[in-house]
Structure formats: structure tokens, C-alpha cells
Amino acid sequence: xxxxxxxxxxxxxxxxxxxxxxxxxxxxxxxxxxxxxxxxxxxxxxxxxxxxxxxxxxxxxxxxxxxxxxxxxxxxxxxxxxxxxxxxxxxxxxxxxxxxxxxxxxxxxxxxxxxxxxxxxxxxxxxxxxxxxxxxxxxxxxxxxxxxxxxxxxxxxxxxxxxxxxxxxxxxxxxxxxxxxxxxxxxxxxxxxxxxxxxxxxxxxxxxxxxxxxxxxxxxxxxxxxxxxxxxxxxxxxxxxxxxxxxxxxxxxxxxxxxxxxxxxxxxxxxxxxxxxxxxxxxxxxxxxxxxxxxxxxxxxxxxxxxxxxxxxxxxxxxxxxxxxxxxxxxxxxxxxxxxxxxxxxxxxxxxxxxxxxxxxxxxxxxxxxxxxxxxxxxxxxxxxxxxxxxxxxxxxxxxxxxxxxxxxxxxxxxxx
Amino acid sequence: xxxxxxxxxxxxxxxxxxxxxxxxxxxxxxxxxxxxxxxxxxxxxxxxxxxxxxxxxxxxxxxxxxxxxxxxxxxxxxxxxxxxxxxxxxxxxxxxxxxxxxxxxxxxxxxxxxxxxxxxxxxxxxxxxxxxxxxxxxxxxxxxxxxxxxxxxxxxxxxxxxxxxxxxxxxxxxxxxxxxxxxxxxxxxxxxxxxxxxxxxxxxxxxxxxxxxxxxxxxxxxxxxxxxxxxxxxxxxxxxxxxxxxxxxxxxxxxxxxxxxxxxxxxxxxxxxxxxxxxxxxxxxxxxxxxxxxxxxxxxxxxxxxxxxxxxxxxxxxxxxxxxxxxxxxxxxxxxxxxxxxxxxxxxxxxxxxxxxxxxxxxxxxxxxxxxxxxxxxxxxxxxxxxxxxxxxxxxxxxxxxxxxxxxxxxxxxxxx
Numbered sequence: 001x002x003x004x005x006x007x008x009x010x011x012x013x014x015x016x017x018x019x020x021x022x023x024x025x026x027x028x029x030x031x032x033x034x035x036x037x038x039x040x041x042x043x044x045x046x047x048x049x050x051x052x053x054x055x056x057x058x059x060x061x062x063x064x065x066x067x068x069x070x071x072x073x074x075x076x077x078x079x080x081x082x083x084x085x086x087x088x089x090x091x092x093x094x095x096x097x098x099x100x101x102x103x104x105x106x107x108x109x110x111x112x113x114x115x116x117x118x119x120x121x122x123x124x125x126x127x128x129x130x131x132x133x134x135x136x137x138x139x140x141x142x143x144x145x146x147x148x149x150x151x152x153x154x155x156x157x158x159x160x161x162x163x164x165x166x167x168x169x170x171x172x173x174x175x176x177x178x179x180x181x182x183x184x185x186x187x188x189x190x191x192x193x194x195x196x197x198x199x200x201x202x203x204x205x206x207x208x209x210x211x212x213x214x215x216x217x218x219x220x221x222x223x224x225x226x227x228x229x230x231x232x233x234x235x236x237x238x239x240x241x242x243x244x245x246x247x248x249x250x251x252x253x254x255x256x257x258x259x260x261x262x263x264x265x266x267x268x269x270x271x272x273x274x275x276x277x278x279x280x281x282x283x284x285x286x287x288x289x290x291x292x293x294x295x296x297x298x299x300x301x302x303x304x305x306x307x308x309x310x311x312x313x314x315x316x317x318x319x320x321x322x323x324x325x326x327x328x329x330x331x332x333x334x335x336x337x338x339x340x341x342x343x344x345x346x347x348x349x350x351x352x353x354x355x356x357x358x359x360x361x362x363x364x365x366x367x368x369x370x371x372x373x374x375x376x377x378x379x380x381x382x383x384x385x386x387x388x389x390x391x392x393x394x395x396x397x398x399x400x401x402x403x404x405x406x407x408x409x410x411x412x413x414x415x416x417x
Numbered sequence: 418x419x420x421x422x423x424x425x426x427x428x429x430x431x432x433x434x435x436x437x438x439x440x441x442x443x444x445x446x447x448x449x450x451x452x453x454x455x456x457x458x459x460x461x462x463x464x465x466x467x468x469x470x471x472x473x474x475x476x477x478x479x480x481x482x483x484x485x486x487x488x489x490x491x492x493x494x495x496x497x498x499x500x501x502x503x504x505x506x507x508x509x510x511x512x513x514x515x516x517x518x519x520x521x522x523x524x525x526x527x528x529x530x531x532x533x534x535x536x537x538x539x540x541x542x543x544x545x546x547x548x549x550x551x552x553x554x555x556x557x558x559x560x561x562x563x564x565x566x567x568x569x570x571x572x573x574x575x576x577x578x579x580x581x582x583x584x585x586x587x588x589x590x591x592x593x594x595x596x597x598x599x600x601x602x603x604x605x606x607x608x609x610x611x612x613x614x615x616x617x618x619x620x621x622x623x624x625x626x627x628x629x630x631x632x633x634x635x636x637x638x639x640x641x642x643x644x645x646x647x648x649x650x651x652x653x654x655x656x657x658x659x660x661x662x663x664x665x666x667x668x669x670x671x672x673x674x675x676x677x678x679x680x681x682x683x684x685x686x687x688x689x690x691x692x693x694x695x696x697x698x699x700x701x702x703x704x705x706x707x708x709x710x711x712x713x714x715x716x717x718x719x720x721x722x723x724x725x726x727x728x729x730x731x732x733x734x735x736x737x738x739x740x741x742x743x744x745x746x747x748x749x750x751x752x753x754x755x756x757x758x759x760x761x762x763x764x765x766x767x768x769x770x771x772x773x774x775x776x777x778x779x780x781x782x783x784x785x786x787x788x789x790x791x792x793x794x795x796x797x798x799x800x801x802x803x804x805x806x807x808x809x810x811x812x813x814x815x816x817x818x819x820x821x822x823x824x825x826x827x828x829x830x831x832x833x834x
Contacts, residue, residue, distance in 0.1 A: 202654025219653060223699065233800050235688035235711045236636060236775025237619025240679050242800070247689055248675045254668035262657050271652035272664055273701050275694040282640065282691045282709045284803065292699045294652045358653025383650050383659070386701070 004347065006117040007405045011398035014109040017051065018397065021089070021105060022097040031388030032097055036090035036132030036142070037065065037170035044089050048104065048129060055112045057127060064146035064184035065171060067129035071111055076122045081192040083408050085110065086128030087362060088143070090136065096390020098199050098380065102397055104129050106197040109398075110405035123192065123412040130362045136160070137167040144365035149185040156181070188369035193337060193411055196363040197376045197400045199392055203383030204355060211399045212352040213377030214341045218364050219296040219356055220303045220330035224310075226253060226272075229319040232279065232287035243285055247277055249317050250289035256313045257293060264306050268297035269358060293322075298330065298356045328360070331367040337374030337411070344406035350399055376403050421764065423534040424822045428815035431526040434468065435814065438506070438522060439514040448805030449514055453507035453549030453559070454482070454587035461506050465521065465546060472529045474544060481563035481601035482588060484546035488528055493539045498609040500825050502527065503545030504779060505560070507553065513807020515616050515797065519814055521546050523614040526815075527822035540609065540829045547779045553577070554584040561782035566602040573598070605786035610754060610828055613780040614793045614817045616809055620800025621772060628816045629769040630794030631758045635781050636713040636773055637720045637747035641727075643670060643689075646736040649696065649704035660702055664694055666734050667706040673730045674710060681723050685714035686775060710739075715747065715773045745777070748784040754791030754828070761823035767816055776802075793820050 024047065025033045025040030034040040049067060052059045057069030072078040087103020107127040114121060130143030138158040145151055156168040156178055168178045200206075205213050230246030254272055261270035274292035293310065297303035314322040338354070345352040357375060366373040378400040381391040441464065442450045442457030451457045466484060469476045474486030489495040504520020524544040531538060547560030555575040562568055573585040573595055585595045617623075622630050647663030671689055678687035691709035710727065714720035731739040755771070762769040774792060783790040795817040798808040 200654060201651045202656070203650070203659050204654075204656065207659065221653070232804065233620070234618045234776060234802050235690055236638070236686065236713045236777075237617060237621075237802070238686065238775070238800055239619070239621065239683060240686055241683075242620050242624065245675070245688070247692060248671060251668040251671035251675075254665060255672065258662070258665045258668075266656060266658075269653065269655065269657055271662070271700070271702055273652055273694075273703060274697055274699045275664060275692075275703070276697075277690075277692040280691055280693075283688070283711055284690050285688055286690060286692070294700055296653045358655070359651060360653075383655055385651055385654075387649070 004406050004409060006119060007113050007409060009109050009113045009398050009402040009405055011394055014105055014398055014401055015394045017105040017108065018097065018101060021048070021101050025091065029388065031094045032091040033093060034089065034091040035093055035136035036134065037174065041090050045129065048089060051108060052127065055108055056115060057111065062184040063176060063180050064143050065131040065174060065176060066143040066147060066184065069127040071115065071125040073122050073124060074120065078124060080123055081190055082124035082126045083193045083411055084126035084128055084191055085195045085197070085404060085408065086130055087196050087198060088130045088133035090132055090134050092134045092136070092386050094388060095386055096388065098390055098392050099201065099385055100133060102199055102392065102400070103197045106397060106401035106404055109401045110408060113405045114409060119409060121409065121412045125408060132167065133362055137165065137170065140360060141362050141365055142167060144362035146181060146184040147186055148188070148365060148369050149182060150365065151181065188371050191366070191371045193372045194363060194366040195337070195374045195376065195404055195407060196361055197378070197404050198361055199380040199385060200377040201359050201380060201385035205353060205377060205379035206381060206383065208353060210351050210353045211378060211396045212345055212350055212403055213355045214338050214352055215333050215357050215375035215377060216338065216354050217298060217332040217356055218330050218360060219298050219358050220300045221326070221328040221360070222295045222303055222307055223325040224293045224322050225325050226291050226293055226314055226320065226322045228253065228289040228317060230285070230287050233285040235283040235285055238285060244318070245285050246289045247286040249320065250291060253313060253317055253320065257310050260306055260309045260313070264302055267299055268295065268302050268306055270295045270306065292325065296358050300330065331364050333374050334372035337372050340407050340410050341374055341376060341403060344403045344410060347406065348402065350403065374407070376400050421823050421826060423536060424530050424826060425534070426526050426530045426815050426819040426822055428811055431522055431815055431818055432811045434522040434525065435514065435518060438465070438518050442508065446805065448511045449508040450510060451506065451508040452510055452553035453551060454591065458507050462546065465506060468525060469544065472525055473532060474528065479601040480593060480597050481560050482548040482591060482593060483560040483564060483601065486544040488532065488542040490539050490541060491537065495541060497540055498607055499541040499543045500610045500828055501543035501545055501608055502612045502614070502821060502825065503547055504613050504615060505547045505550035507549055507551050509551045509553070509803050511805060512803050513805065515807055515809050516618065516802055517550055519616055519809065519817070520614045523814060523818035523821055526818040527825060530822045531826060536826060538826065538829045542825060549584065550779055554582065554587065557777060558779050558782055559584060561779035563598060563601045564603055565605070565782060565786050566599060567782065568598065605788050608783070608788045610789045611780060611783040612754070612791045612793065612821055612824060613778055614795070614821050615778055616797040616802060617794040618776050618797060618802035622770060622794060622796035623798060623800065625770060627768050627770045628795060628813045629762055629767055629820055630772045631755050631769050632750050632774050632792035632794060633755065633771050634715060634749040634773055635747050635777060636715050636775050637717045638743070638745040638777070639712045639720055639724055640742040641710045641739050642742050643708050643710055643731055643737065643739045645670065645706045645734060647702070647704050650702040652700040652702055655702060661735070662702050663706045664703040666737065667708065670730060670734055670737065674727050677723055677726045677730070681719055684716055685712065685719050685723055687712045687723065709742065713775050717747065748781050750784070750791050751789035754789050757824050757827050758791055758793060758820060761820045761827060764823065765819065767820065791824070793817050
């Protein structure tokens with residue numbers, strides 16, 4: 001084993017990059033407004049391109065506007081499969097400073113530290129900034145899916161609402177030819193592995209006081225629309241026994257959903273976050289409720305079982321129905337990479353926790369191409385994410401970048417005799 | 418007893434008036450848009466003023482824009498206390514054709530029928546169109562409250578939202594001097610009785626197949642804001658046991674409120690009609706819910722008891738509180754008038770039902786001045802009101818107008834030797 005201790009990530013440098021990047025799209029009191037390919041995002045990308053070049057990376061932008069920085073071996077072939085890391089610059093509307101941003105800044109710092117270590121790495125390393133991970137245009141993880149020809153027919157021509165730009169429009173604005181989007185496609189054989197550092201976006205690591213989460217997989221996701229119909233009526237003149245109150249029925253569903261999810265154990269979560277009451281007037285009995293249910297589980301069978309239970313609950317509520325909006329299969333991280341991250345942690349005496357990711361990431365795309373993939377989580381304060389208060393400790397960020405650098409190098413050495 | 422059978426209301430004439438009035442402010446598919454003192458309301462008032470004059474009434478408009486049509490006795494003093502009826506022309510936004518409109522058209526038809534009967538009525542009769550019963554500007558029953566000096570300080574300067582006109586502005590637009598609003602005030606001694614015909618706005622009469630409801634009183638009203646706080650979090654990454662979901666807590670409150678109201682018996686109704694979830698995003702655990710509770714009861718003690726129970730429920734829900742938005746005392750109709758209406762029904766073989774009004778009306782104002790008051794309800798189809806589908810049977814409207822005419826005359830005769 002080569003001397004991995006020579007690789008030394010610098011917390012101050014990483015911290016400065018994160019703070020500099022957070023200025024792009026910052027709106028006081030409203031967090032970060034850096035939706036994909038907005039002016040703020042384009043400016044941030046330009047800034048980051050310069051940082052990558054400063055770090056000695058060869059930078060290019062592909063047909064899907066992914067930014068790719070490559071560090072080729074000093075000796076040996078430069079066209080071999082690479083070990084890549086990456087994440088995204090774009091934010092949700094009124095988002096935080098670290099979702100995505102941490103992954104690309106940690107990746108940059110890791111590559112700098114690897115170069116500075118003087119260790120001879122015989123394999124190309126890549127840092128990728130993926131386009132529109134958050135799906136501000138239509139669907140998320142656009143850039144990583146474009147990289148493997150996984151776009152859906154017509155999705156670049158769709159937008160999230162009237163007057164909002166499509167990806168095709170925003171790519172055209174950058175001078176890209178969307179007809180040639182397939183030029184972004186790469187062969188899976190170009191990758192030996194993919195690693196992503198990300199904030200946890202949940203409260204688990206912080207509540208355990210553990211700086212590193214080793215992700216075992218990304219959960220299965222199911223989203224459902226539940227519509228409950230009742231009968232409007234005057235709040236003062238309709239006796240209780242003649243009512244069919246959609247909100248009262250919906251309340252029963254909410255309670256039952258919560259119980260169904262909790263009783264299914266810790267491997268599933270369920271949330272009703274979107275909820276509308278019609279007509280929503282103080283003196284009118286609600287005639288209709290629409291709610292969206294989000295279920296996520298590490299086990300597909302658990303998700304299906306809970307979904308079926310909820311379907312029954314809805315079925316037995318009068319005049320209510322449930323339809324599937326979206327399902328997304330989960331993915332498993334590569335056991336060898338999880339092991340490698342674990343060894344990196346042990347070598348530096350860093351405590352870690354294996355865990356599942358309840359949120360989707362670009363790292364989801366790589367396992368579908370049989371590319372060994374791993375994710376490193378660091379805590380985010382109070383579990384808050386996708387909001388102006390999203391925050392981290394910079395020492396955790398440095399630990400994350402260090403584990404990334406150590407793991408990339410250990411994997412690069414693995415293939416060597 | 419004089420020959421009340423000579424009084425003969427004409428259903429066809431009443432029907433035509435109702436259909437003509439429904440053209441003012443009619444928006445296809447969206448019902449009646451005739452909010453108080455809007456252009457549509459002003460045009461409808463002008464039209465109705467002409468109808469009153471045609472019927473031989475002396476018409477004037479008071480300082481609060483109430484339209485008053487008076488039929489003085491052919492012989493005898495014209496300055497004695499009157500028997501009055503009335504309701505309103507204004508509608509809620511996207512309202513129906515009969516709420517208010519029925520009362521003034523039925524009043525007009527009743528006075529026409531009384532005049533045509535040739536019966537010698539020695540007491541003045543009045544038909545009043547009250548201004549802004551629906552409270553489109555700020556508070557409801559404006560015109561009847563102005564008539565007895567019951568306006569609240571500053572209420573004419575308030576509006577329901579930025580950019581919406583105040584009553585003061587709309588009265589100025591009509592050339593009224595709002596400084597002289599007190600000129601609308603009349604002495605209670607000017608009234609022997611007040612009667613209002615109205616659609617029930619609920620499903621009771623229709624479900625019983627009964628054309629006439631004799632109102633015993635208008636319920637006590639309490640309105641409360643319930644605010645439940647939780648903690649937002651990512652729907653995928655926050656384990657169930659670390660959640661504080663405001664919507665799940667709110668669902669418990671909705672269910673408990675519904676049970677508390679139902680178990681208190683038929684003399685109370687309770688509704689949560691306004692309900693907002695924040696931030697209301699599919700993948701974020703709800704951090705706050707705001708809901709408005711409307712309680713109405715024929716007994717003040719019942720209303721208080723249920724309110725206290727709900728207050729306890731809210732209190733024992735973590736991070737939830739309840740505050741009073743509004744309370745309004747109920748009123749009782751005059752037993753003598755209820756009896757008179759009942760006799761009118763029996764004389765013509767009309768079935769009737771004594772009942773409470775769950776909604777407020779201008780008729781609420783008169784009992785506060787110790788003026789004997791009564792209300793006559795007719796069924797509305799499917800209990801629907803304040804909506805485009807609000808509907809009636811015209812034969813029921815004619816029965817209502819007939820009972821009004823008969824009762825006004827029987828009361829006019831009552832004082833005579």
C-alpha cells in the first residue's frame with residue numbers, strides 16, 4: 001500500500017471555494033437561487049471552470065453542458081478508464097449553499113490534494129459537474145442521464161410551467177445544438193468507478209455525531225396522487241349527519257397512512273407534503289381534497305406492500321382514489337467501493353455509519369450502467385436541506401473530501417501489480 | 418278575521434322577476450357576480466327601483482344606500498309604525514341566483530298581491546333592499562346595521578384586500594356623503610315587525626319534502642384559527658421517528674373536532690373549511706398548518722362547551738394553538754310571529770317545519786332592537802347555496818311569498834279592533 005498519508009486535503013481552501021461559489025445566485029434571506037442554466041448558474045459554472053483549470057485539469061463541456069475536468073496520468077496511457085467524481089452546481093429555487101456544491105468543491109479539493117501528494121496515479125481521474133440535477137426544467141439528473149443516453153423522448157421540450165424555459169431553449173441559448181445531444185453519450189467502459197460526496201440532507205449523521213455516511217444504496221421511490229371527493233355545503237346550515245366532508249375523510253387517510261408507514265418498520269418513510277382543500281373557504285364544507293404521497297424504501301417489496309395497504313385505505317374511504325404519479329427503482333452502491341471507503345475511514349480514525357440515501361442523486365445513474373459506484377455523506381445541520389438554512393461544518397466537508405481523495409487513490413492503486 | 422284568501426300571489430310574475438334579476442352580473446358557468454355596489458349590483462338596484470315604483474311603492478334610498486319602498490295605507494295615518502320585509506340584491510363572488518334575490522322579489526310580489534286583494538290595510542308596509550349583506554367590502558349585514566346605528570368604528574374604511582374598494586369609496590362613487598351615514602339610522606319604534614323570506618341554504622327542507630321552514634332563531638357563531646407547527650425536513654431522508662409532521666398532527670385535530678361536534682348532538686355544527694399546508698411541496702415534510710374552524714350552535718352553552726373541548730385537543734397537540742377570530746351571538750325570532758306564520762300555513766294547507774338558521778341574515782339585526790322578527794325559509798335544491806348551482810323550485814318561491822303576504826296582513830289586522 002502506497003503512502004496515502006501524503007494526500008492532505010486543505011480545509012481552508014475547500015471552505016473558501018464553497019463560500020465563493022455560494023455568492024452566485026445568493027438572495028439575502030431567500031437562500032440560493034441558482035436553478036440550472038439560469039444566469040447565476042452560468043456564471044458559477046464559468047467560475048468553476050476557471051478553478052478546475054487552475055487545478056491543472058483539462059476541461060471541456062459536452063453536448064449536454066456537463067463540465068468535465070480530467071487529470072491524466074503523468075506517465076502511462078491517458079485513454080484508459082477513469083475514476084470519476086462529481087455532483088452539480090445548480091440549486092433548487094430558494095435552496096441552500098451545499099447541496100451539489102459540496103460534491104464538486106470536495107472533488108476539486110481531492111484532485112488538488114492528490115496532485116500535490118506527488119503519488120504516481122496511473123489512471124485518469126475526472127471531476128464532472130452535471131447539468132440540471134435538481135430538475136428545474138423538467139426531470140432531475142439530466143446531465144448524468146444524457147451521459148448514458150437515458151433521456152426520455154421529448155423531455156428537453158417540456159418545462160415545469162407556462163412561461164418557464166425548456167432545457168432545449170436554455171441549451172440553445174448557450175449555443176448548443178440539442179439535435180446533437182447524443183454526442184454527450186459515453187461508453188460505460190470509460191469508467192472504472194464513480195464517487196459522489198454529498199450532504200446527507202437528513203438528520204441521522206448529526207444526531208449520531210458521525211462525520212461520514214457510507215451510502216449502501218438509494219431508495220426506491222413511489223409518488224401517488226390521492227383525490228378525495230365530498231360534497232360542498234354551507235357550514236352553518238348543513239347538519240352533521242347530512243355531510244360528506246372531504247377534509248374529514250382526508251384526515252382519516254393521513255392518519256392511516258402515517259400508521260401504515262410507521263408499522264412497516266424503519267426501512268420505509270412516507271410523507272404527504274402537497275395538500276389542497278377545495279374550495280378552501282371558511283364557511284363552506286370542503287368538497288374535494290387533493291394530496292400527494294411520497295413513499296421511499298430500501299426494499300421494493302416493502303414499498304409495494306405499504307402502497308397496497310394505503311390503496312386499500314383509500315379504496316374503503318368513500319369517493320376517494322389513488323393513482324401513481326411516478327415510480328423510480330432504487331440502486332445499490334458497489335460493495336467493493338463501500339469497503340474501500342470504510343478502509344479510508346479506518347486508516348484516518350474517522351467514525352462512519354453505513355446508511356441509505358432517501359434522496360436521488362447523479363450517482364444513481366452509474367449503477368444502471370454497471371459502473372461501480374459509491375457515495376460519501378457528511379452531516380448537514382438540523383437535517384435541513386433545499387432551504388436557505390441548509391448548513392454544514394467545514395471540518396466535516398474536509399473529512400468528506402479527504403475520504404474521497406483517499407478512496408479514489410486506493411481504487412486507482414488496486415488495479416496495479 | 419278578514420278574508421285572507423283574497424290575497425293571491427302570482428307565481429309567473431315572481432318567477433319572471435327572479436329570472437330578470439338573475440341576468441344582472443350573470444357570468445356563464447361562474448354563477449352570479451353581483452358583489453355589493455359593483456356595476457352589476459348598481460344596475461340591478463336601478464332595475465328593482467323601477468319594479469317597486471311600478472308596484473306603486475314610494476321609493477327612496479337612505480344614506481347607507483338601502484333602498485326602501487313604502488306602501489302607505491289608503492286611509493288612516495301614514496306615519497305609524499310599519500310592518501317591513503326585505504333582504505338583499507348583492508351576491509357573493511360566483512354566487513347563486515336566489516340568495517337575497519328571493520327575499521326582495523317575494524316581498525315585492527307579496528306587496529303587489531296585498532294591494533290587488535283590495536283589503537284595507539291600515540298600517541304602512543315596507544320593502545327594504547339592504548346594502549352589502551354578504552360583506553364583500555368588510556363585514557356583512559352592513560345596510561341593516563347602518564339602519565340602527567350599529568356600525569363599528571372605521572369599518573367603512575376597511576376592505577377585504579389590497580386594491581379592493583372600501584364601502585366608503587363605493588358609497589362616495591354613488592355620490593353619498595359617508596360622513597352623514599348616521600342619517601340612515603331609524604328608531605326601532607318605526608317598526609311593528611320585520612319579516613324576511615330566504616332560501617334555506619341547507620338540505621333539511623328538501624330532504625323532508627316540506628316547502629316552508631319557520632325560523633326559530635339564528636345560531637351563535639364562533640370562528641377560530643388553529644395553527645399547528647411542526648418541523649420541515651426532506652421527505653426521503655428524515656426517518657419517521659425523527660419527524661414532527663404538522664399535517665399528521667393537524668389530521669388528528671380534524672378528526673377530534675369532527676367527533677367532538679358530532680357527539681355534542683344535533684344542536685351544533687362545526688366545519689374546517691380553510692386549510693393551508695406549508696411549504697406544501699411533495700418532497701418536504703409539512704412544517705406548518707393553518708386552519709379555520711367555524712362552529713355554530715342554537716345554544717351558546719353548547720358552543721362554549723365544544724369550543725373548550727377543542728381547545729383542549731389543540732392544547733394537547735404539540736406546538737399548536739387556537740385563537741378566536743370572531744364570535745357572534747345568536748338571536749331568537751319572535752314567538753308571536755312564528756305562530757302567525759304557522760297559522761298562515763295551516764290556513765292554506767301548507768306543510769311547514771320549525772328550524773334554526775345556521776347562516777346569518779339581515780333579519781338578525783332587528784331582534785337586537787326588540788323589533789319582533791320572523792323568517793320564512795323555502796327549500797334550495799341539494800342544499801346548495803353561495804355557488805352557481807344554487808337553485809329552487811318556483812312553486813316553493815310562490816308559497817314563500819304567499820306565506821309572507823298572508824302573515825304581513827294578519828299582523829296588520831292584529832292591532833285593529
